[in-house]
Amino acid sequence: MIHAEDAAVTYRNGVHGITGVTIDIDPGEFVFIVGSSGSGKSTFMKTLLKEVELSDGEIYVGGTDLRTIRHRELPYFRRKMGVVFQDFRLLPNKTVYENVAFAMRVTESAGRDIRRYVPAVLSMVGLAKKARAYPHQLSGGEQQRCSLARAIVNKPPLLLADEPTGNLDPDTAWEIMDLLEDINKTGTTVIIATHAKEIVDTMQQRVIALKNGRVIRDIQRGGYYDED
Numbered sequence: 460m461i462h463a464e465d466a467a468v469t470y471r472n473g474v475h476g477i478t479g480v481t482i483d484i485d486p487g488e489f490v491f492i493v494g495s496s497g498s499g500k501s502t503f504m505k506t507l508l509k510e511v512e513l514s515d516g517e518i519y520v521g522g523t524d525l526r527t528i529r530h531r532e533l534p535y536f537r538r539k540m541g542v543v544f545q546d547f548r549l550l551p552n553k554t555v556y557e558n559v560a561f562a563m564r565v566t567e568s569a570g571r572d573i574r575r576y577v578p579a580v581l582s583m584v585g586l587a588k589k590a591r592a593y594p595h596q597l598s599g600g601e602q603q604r605c606s607l608a609r610a611i612v613n614k615p616p617l618l619l620a621d622e623p624t625g626n627l628d629p630d631t632a633w634e635i636m637d638l639l640e641d642i643n644k645t646g647t648t649v650i651i652a653t654h655a656k657e658i659v660d661t662m663q664q665r666v667i668a669l670k671n672g673r674v675i676r677d678i679q680r681g682g683y684y685d686e687d
């Protein structure tokens with residue numbers, strides 16, 4: 460699903476976002492990208508979306524070479540990925556239902572599919588009863604459930620979540636992580652950038668640790684600070 464080799468990003472001001480990053484992620488994996496603030500987690504996630512450009516090395520996402528993908532192909536490429544952020548990024552003037560339906564509309568799904576599939580996804584994330592609510596009427600956890608529903612409604616092979624629990628209290632954070640695990644069990648590759656140490660320690664999944672933009676650890680199953 461992901462093949463990164465010696466990937467490097469240098470921002471215009473000369474700051475190194477990531478350096479020499481080599482990572483392979485298979486379809487269906489569940490992966491935590493961990494590291495303290497400024498370690499390069501978001502930079503790595505953004506390179507996967509081609510929101511930042513590689514300065515060196517190579518990255519393939521689902522077989523697509525990010526160095527050679529054409530500009531006009533980018534929207535189509537990005538639609539194959541579900542993306543979740545710390546700050547939810549819901550459309551404030553649309554209801555929960557409309558926020559999720561909108562994601563299907565932009566991919567030109569048939570109305571009949573939208574009417575059938577949006578309620579199913581809202582039930583999956585536990586928001587069936589909030590379909591008519593607006594984002595400001597929801598708790599943080601509910602907003603993140605809505606943004607998860609939106610991210611998976613088009614059944615993307617890959618889901619990227621950058622600090623998805625960063626704005627949530629611990630109990631709610633756990634609910635969101637459990638949902639991400641459920642989504643992974645349906646076959647979606649899930650990559651989560653986080654510094655939620657307790658959750659990472661408990662879930663015992665693959666952990667890739669970054670420090671100063673470099674991979675300092677990559678273990679198949681373990682906790683935040685575990686060594687091989």
Ligand code: ADP
Nearest residue numbers: 470474475476495496497498499500501502503
């Ligand atoms: P993390 O998500 O792990 O906190 P980031 O990827 O956001 O780390 O940041 C990695 C490094 O790149 C930091 O030194 C940060 O200051 C720098 N950085 C991030 N975004 C930019 C940007 N747009 N311009 C310049 N430097 C940036």
Ligand code: MG
Nearest residue numbers: 500501502622
């Ligand atoms: Mg970040």
